[in-house]
Amino acid sequence: MIDRLRTEVFQANVDLVRYSLVTLTWGNVSGIDRSSRCVVIKPSGVEYESMTANDMVVVDMDGNVIDGQLRPSSDTPTHLQLYQAFPSIGGIVHTHSIYATMFAQACREIPCLGTTHADHFNGPVPVTRFLTAREVEGDYERETGKVIVERFSDLDEEVIPGVLVAGHAPVAWGKNASDAVKNSLILERIAQIAIGSLQLNPEVPELPAHILRKHFQRKHGPKAYYGQKGQKD
Amino acid sequence: MIDRLRTEVFQANVDLVRYSLVTLTWGNVSGIDRSSRCVVIKPSGVEYESMTANDMVVVDMDGNVIDGQLRPSSDTPTHLQLYQAFPSIGGIVHTHSIYATMFAQACREIPCLGTTHADHFNGPVPVTRFLTAREVEGDYERETGKVIVERFSDLDEEVIPGVLVAGHAPVAWGKNASDAVKNSLILERIAQIAIGSLQLNPEVPELPAHILRKHFQRKHGPKAYYGQKGQKD
Amino acid sequence: MIDRLRTEVFQANVDLVRYSLVTLTWGNVSGIDRSSRCVVIKPSGVEYESMTANDMVVVDMDGNVIDGQLRPSSDTPTHLQLYQAFPSIGGIVHTHSIYATMFAQACREIPCLGTTHADHFNGPVPVTRFLTAREVEGDYERETGKVIVERFSDLDEEVIPGVLVAGHAPVAWGKNASDAVKNSLILERIAQIAIGSLQLNPEVPELPAHILRKHFQRKHGPKAYYGQKGQKD
Amino acid sequence: MIDRLRTEVFQANVDLVRYSLVTLTWGNVSGIDRSSRCVVIKPSGVEYESMTANDMVVVDMDGNVIDGQLRPSSDTPTHLQLYQAFPSIGGIVHTHSIYATMFAQACREIPCLGTTHADHFNGPVPVTRFLTAREVEGDYERETGKVIVERFSDLDEEVIPGVLVAGHAPVAWGKNASDAVKNSLILERIAQIAIGSLQLNPEVPELPAHILRKHFQRKHGPKAYYGQKGQKD
Numbered sequence: 001m002i003d004r005l006r007t008e009v010f011q012a013n014v015d016l017v018r019y020s021l022v023t024l025t026w027g028n029v030s031g032i033d034r035s036s037r038c039v040v041i042k043p044s045g046v047e048y049e050s051m052t053a054n055d056m057v058v059v060d061m062d063g064n065v066i067d068g069q070l071r072p073s074s075d076t077p078t079h080l081q082l083y084q085a086f087p088s089i090g091g092i093v094h095t096h097s098i099y100a101t102m103f104a105q106a107c108r109e110i111p112c113l114g115t116t117h118a119d120h121f122n123g124p125v126p127v128t129r130f131l132t133a134r135e136v137e138g139d140y141e142r143e144t145g146k147v148i149v150e151r152f153s154d155l156d157e158e159v160i161p162g163v164l165v166a167g168h169a170p171v172a173w174g175k176n177a178s179d180a181v182k183n184s185l186i187l188e189r190i191a192q193i194a195i196g197s198l199q200l201n202p203e204v205p206e207l208p209a210h211i212l213r214k215h216f217q218r219k220h221g222p223k224a225y226y227g228q229k230g231q232k233d
Numbered sequence: 234m235i236d237r238l239r240t241e242v243f244q245a246n247v248d249l250v251r252y253s254l255v256t257l258t259w260g261n262v263s264g265i266d267r268s269s270r271c272v273v274i275k276p277s278g279v280e281y282e283s284m285t286a287n288d289m290v291v292v293d294m295d296g297n298v299i300d301g302q303l304r305p306s307s308d309t310p311t312h313l314q315l316y317q318a319f320p321s322i323g324g325i326v327h328t329h330s331i332y333a334t335m336f337a338q339a340c341r342e343i344p345c346l347g348t349t350h351a352d353h354f355n356g357p358v359p360v361t362r363f364l365t366a367r368e369v370e371g372d373y374e375r376e377t378g379k380v381i382v383e384r385f386s387d388l389d390e391e392v393i394p395g396v397l398v399a400g401h402a403p404v405a406w407g408k409n410a411s412d413a414v415k416n417s418l419i420l421e422r423i424a425q426i427a428i429g430s431l432q433l434n435p436e437v438p439e440l441p442a443h444i445l446r447k448h449f450q451r452k453h454g455p456k457a458y459y460g461q462k463g464q465k466d
Numbered sequence: 467m468i469d470r471l472r473t474e475v476f477q478a479n480v481d482l483v484r485y486s487l488v489t490l491t492w493g494n495v496s497g498i499d500r501s502s503r504c505v506v507i508k509p510s511g512v513e514y515e516s517m518t519a520n521d522m523v524v525v526d527m528d529g530n531v532i533d534g535q536l537r538p539s540s541d542t543p544t545h546l547q548l549y550q551a552f553p554s555i556g557g558i559v560h561t562h563s564i565y566a567t568m569f570a571q572a573c574r575e576i577p578c579l580g581t582t583h584a585d586h587f588n589g590p591v592p593v594t595r596f597l598t599a600r601e602v603e604g605d606y607e608r609e610t611g612k613v614i615v616e617r618f619s620d621l622d623e624e625v626i627p628g629v630l631v632a633g634h635a636p637v638a639w640g641k642n643a644s645d646a647v648k649n650s651l652i653l654e655r656i657a658q659i660a661i662g663s664l665q666l667n668p669e670v671p672e673l674p675a676h677i678l679r680k681h682f683q684r685k686h687g688p689k690a691y692y693g694q695k696g697q698k699d
Numbered sequence: 700m701i702d703r704l705r706t707e708v709f710q711a712n713v714d715l716v717r718y719s720l721v722t723l724t725w726g727n728v729s730g731i732d733r734s735s736r737c738v739v740i741k742p743s744g745v746e747y748e749s750m751t752a753n754d755m756v757v758v759d760m761d762g763n764v765i766d767g768q769l770r771p772s773s774d775t776p777t778h779l780q781l782y783q784a785f786p787s788i789g790g791i792v793h794t795h796s797i798y799a800t801m802f803a804q805a806c807r808e809i810p811c812l813g814t815t816h817a818d819h820f821n822g823p824v825p826v827t828r829f830l831t832a833r834e835v836e837g838d839y840e841r842e843t844g845k846v847i848v849e850r851f852s853d854l855d856e857e858v859i860p861g862v863l864v865a866g867h868a869p870v871a872w873g874k875n876a877s878d879a880v881k882n883s884l885i886l887e888r889i890a891q892i893a894i895g896s897l898q899l900n901p902e903v904p905e906l907p908a909h910i911l912r913k914h915f916q917r918k919h920g921p922k923a924y925y926g927q928k929g930q931k932d
Contacts, residue, residue: 023884023885023888024881024884024885026815043927044925044926044927045925045926045927046927070927071926071927074917074924074925096814096815096888096892098888098891098892098895099895101813101815101892102892102895102896102898102899103896103899104813105812105813105892105893105896105903105906106812106895106896106897106899106900106903107900107903108899108900113338113339113400114334114337114338114400114401114402115329115400115401115402116259116329116334116401116402130907130910131910132909133907133909136909136910136913137909137913140913140917167812167813167814167906167907167910168813168814168910169813169814169815182257185256185257186256186257189256189329189331192331193329193331193334193335193338194338195895195898195899196331196332196335196339196428197335197336197338197339198339198899199335199428199432199898200335200336200339200341200428200431201339201340201341204338204339204340207338207400208363208366208400210365210366210369210370211363211364211369211400211401214369214370214373218307218373225307226277226278226307227277227278227304228276228277228278228279228303228304346571346572346633347567347570347571347633347634347635348562348633348634348635349492349562349567349635415490418489418490419489419490422489422562422564425564426562426564426567426568426571427571429564429565429568429572429661430568430569430571430572431572432568432661432665433568433569433572433574433661433664434572434573434574437571437572437573440571440633441596441599441633443598443599443602443603444596444597444602444633444634447602447603447606451540451606458540459510459511459540460510460511460537461509461510461511461512461536461537579804579805579866580800580803580804580866580867580868581795581866581867581868582725582795582800582868648723651722651723652722652723655722655795655797658797659795659797659800659801659804660804662797662798662801662805662894663801663802663804663805664805665801665894665898666801666802666805666807666894666897667805667806667807670804670805670806673804673866674829674832674866676831676832676835676836677829677830677835677866677867680835680836680839684773684839691773692743692744692773693743693744693770694742694743694744694745694769694770
C-alpha cells in the first residue's frame with residue numbers, strides 16, 4: 001500500500017514539472033493512506049531532475065519520519081494540518097505557480113468569471129488572512145495550515161479544492177495526489193484567464209449563479225454526466 | 234468515408250494539443266459527413282495522451298451513437314445544433330484557450346484591430362448573450378448551440394468562423410475539422426494580440442474598413458491570390 | 467550564388483519557426499543577390515513543416531518568377547520596393563509576431579526604453595501611416611512598401627532595421643536573410659519588454675541619449691568592440 | 700582548479716539557455732577563483748549553441764587575458780568591479796531576461812510582495828541610478844560596476860543577491876556560478892509575479908516584515924531548516 005502511494009506521490013511530483021507549475025524546487029505533493037494514517041511527501045529542497053520514488057519520505061500524523069533517508073518537505077506540518085481538518089481529501093499540492101501566486105500576493109480572491117472556473121471550483125478561490133507575528137514565530141508551517149482551515153470555516157473543501165495563502169502562494173487538494181495536481185493546474189489556468197478578463201473589463205460581473213451551479217454539477221454533482229461511466233472527473 | 238473522417242477528427246484533436254490550445258481534456262473537435270449525416274466527435278473526458286482514432290465516436294444528427302465504445306463529448310448537442318443551422322461548415326472546435334476565453338469571460342467581442350484578424354475574420358468576433366436559467370436547466374448544451382445561432386442571425390458564419398460564448402469560451406468552425414482547428418488557433422492569436430493593443434491604447438480605433446475588406450478578400454474572396462493555385466487558405 | 471542564397475533564405479525561414487516568430491504560414495523571409503538583381507523568397511501559403519529549400523522562389527526586380535515551381539509570397543512587391551529604396555540591405559523579414567504586432571495595431575511606435583533596444587535600434591521603432599483606400603485598391607503590397615519608404619524619408623534604415631506597419635505587423639531587415647531574422651527577433655523582444663515597462667510606469671522616460679548612443683556604437687559604430695574580431699554583430 | 704571553474708562557468712552559461720533567460724547572445728556568466736584571483740567568463744558575442752567549455756576566457760583582476768583564444772565578454776569590467784567590491788561572491792550573471800528588464804527599464808525596484816521573493820531576497824530588489832554622460836564616455840562597463848556598488852553602499856550583497864541597472868537589465872550573483880544562475884532565474888520569476896500582483900492591486904502592500912524575515916531565515920539564516928542537512932539553498 002505504502003509502496004503504491006510512494007509511486008503515486010513521486011509521479012504527481014514529476015507532473016508538477018510536466019505542467020510547468022514549479023521553478024527549481026518550489027513545490028511539493030503529498031498523499032495520505034487513511035487506513036494506516038501515513039503520509040508520503042516530497043523531500044525538502046531536492047531537485048526534480050534527480051529525484052526518484054525512493055526519495056519520497058513517509059511520515060506519521062505527528063510528522064515523525066517512518067520511512068525514508070531524507071528530510072521531508074519543510075511544509076509537511078501544513079499538509080498534516082489539512083489532512084486532519086479535511087477528512088475527505090487524499091492528496092495535497094503546494095506550488096508557487098505564476099498566476100495563482102499573483103493573486104495570492106495581491107490578496108485578491110479569484111472571482112468565478114466563467115465555466116472553466118465553475119467546472120472545478122464551486123465559487124471564488126478564497127484568500128487567507130496574513131499570519132500574525134506570533135503565528136510566524138511559533139510553529140510557522142503548522143500555523144499556515146491552521147489559517148487555511150480557519151478560512152474554510154464556512155466553506156466546503158470538497159467543492160472548493162484550493163486556496164491562496166495571502167502573500168504566499170496557492171495550495172490545492174483532491175481525492176488523491178494526482179487529482180490534487182490537476183486541481184493545482186486548473187487553479188493556475190483560471191488565475192491566468194481571470195487576470196486577463198479583469199484587465200479587459202475591471203467591472204466584469206461574476207458568472208450568473210445558475211450557470212456556475214450547472215457547470216459544477218455537470219462534472220461533480222450526483223447526476224454528473226461529463227466523462228465516461230464510472231469516471232469521476 | 235467514416236473511417237477517413239474518424240482519422241481526420243482524431244488528428245485534429247491531436248493538433249489542439251500541438252498548438253497548446255487545450256489544458257487537460259478541455260476541448261473537442263468534430264467533423265461531419267454531410268452525405269450520410271454522421272458526425273464524428275471526441276469522446277467525453279478522455280485524455281489526449283492515451284486517445285486513439287478508434288476512440289472517436291460516431292453519432293447521428295439526433296445524437297444517437299452509431300459507432301464507438303465511448304460516450305461522445307458532453308458538448309455534442311452544441312455541435313449538432315451548429316451543423317444543422319450552418320449548412321456550409323464541415324468541422325467544429327470548442328476549446329478553453331487562454332486569451333479567447335479572457336474575452337469570453339469579459340463579455341467583450343474581439344474588435345478587428347489589424348490585418349492578422351482581417352485575414353481570417355471579416356469583422357469583430359462576436360459574443361453571445363448569457364443563457365437564461367430556463368435554458369441552463371433545460372437541454373443545456375443544445376441551448377448553447379441555439380444561442381450561438383441566434384447571435385449569427387445577422388452575421389455570416391462563412392466569413393466569421395467563430396464566436397465567444399459569454400462567460401464560457403470560444404467555438405470555431407471551418408470547412409472541415411482541420412480547418413476548424415486552424416480557425417481556433419487564429420482566434421486565440423488575435424485575442425492575444427488584441428488584449429495587448431488595447432492595453433497600449435485603450436482608444437485604439439478599429440482597422441479602417443477598406444483595409445479589412447482588402448485583407449479578407451485577398452485570402453478568401455472570389456479573386457483570392459494568397460497561397461498556391463487551387464489552395465483555399 | 468543563387469543556390470547558396472536559396473539555402474540561406476530557406477534556413478532563415480526555418481529559423482522564424484525556431485524563434486517562435488510565426489503562427490501557421492504568417493511570415494516570410496527573402497534575400498537578394500545585388501549583382502544579378504535576383505531575389506529569393508518564400509512561396510505563398512506553404513507550411514513551414516513541409517517546406518524544402520527547393521520550394522524557394524527566385525524573382526527578378528519586377529517580380530517575374532525566374533526559377534521555382536511555386537507562386538512567390540503575396541508580399542513579394544513589398545520586399546522588392548524595400549530592396550530598391552534601401553540599397554544597403556540584403557535580407558527582409560515580415561512576420562505577425564505577437565508583441566510587435568500589438569504595437570503595430572495600437573499605432574504606437576516602440577520607444578527606446580533601454581539598452582536592449584539601443585544595442586540594435588538607434589532610436590524608436592517607427593510606425594507607418596495607414597494606407598489610403600486608393601492605395602489599398604491599387605497595387606496593395608507594392609504600396610505597403612512605398613509607405614514604409616515614405617516613413618523612412620528622414621530616418622536611416624541602416625541604424626533602424628525595422629518598422630511597424632500601422633494596423634498590420636512588423637517588417638525587419640538586415641545585411642542578409644539571417645541578419646534580418648535576428649532583427650525580427652530583437653524587435654519582438656524589445657516590444658515585449660517595452661509593453662511591460664509601460665505598464666509598470668506609463669510615464670517612463672526614454673533612455674538618456676548618451677546611453678542610447680553609447681550602446682548602439684558599442685555594437686555597430688566604427689569603433690565597435692562587442693563580439694569577436696571581424697565579427698559584425 | 701581553473702579547469703574545474705571553466706567547466707562550471709560553461710555549464711552555468713548553458714543553464715541560462717535551459718532556463719530561457721537569454722535571447723541570442725544577450726547574457727554572460729562568470730566565476731572567480733579567489734585564491735589565484737582568476738576569473739573565468741563567457742567570450743563576447745559567441746552563440747550558445749556552438750560554444751564549448753574551451754571557449755571560456757580566463758582573465759586576471761585587471762582584465763588581462765590569461766588563457767583562451769577569444770575576447771572575453773565586453774561586460775568583463777563590470778564583473779571585475781563587483782568581485783572586488785563584494786568579497787563573498789563567487790559567481791556573477793548578467794542577462795536581459797524579459798520581466799526583470801521590464802522593471803529595470805521602468806526604473807522601479809521590485810517590491811517584496813510575497814514569500815517567493817522573501818525566500819531569496821531579503822528586501823526589495825534595488826535599481827541603480829542612470830550613468831552620467833561622463834561615466835558612459837569613460838570606462839563604461841567598469842563604471843556600470845561602480846554604480847552597482849554605489850547602490851549597495853547601505854545594502855548587504857549577501858542577502859540581496861541581485862540588482863537592476865536603470866534603463867538596462869538585471870545583474871545577479873551568488874556563492875558560485877551555478878548559484879548566481881539560480882538567483883538570476885529567481886529574480887526573473889519574482890519580477891514576473893510582481894508585475895501581475897501590481898496589475899491586480901496597484902496599492903498592494905509589501906509583505907509584512909515578520910513574514911519576510913521568517914522566510915529569508917528559513918532558507919538562509921543560521922538556523923535554516925529548508926533542504927537536506929549540509930545543503931545550503
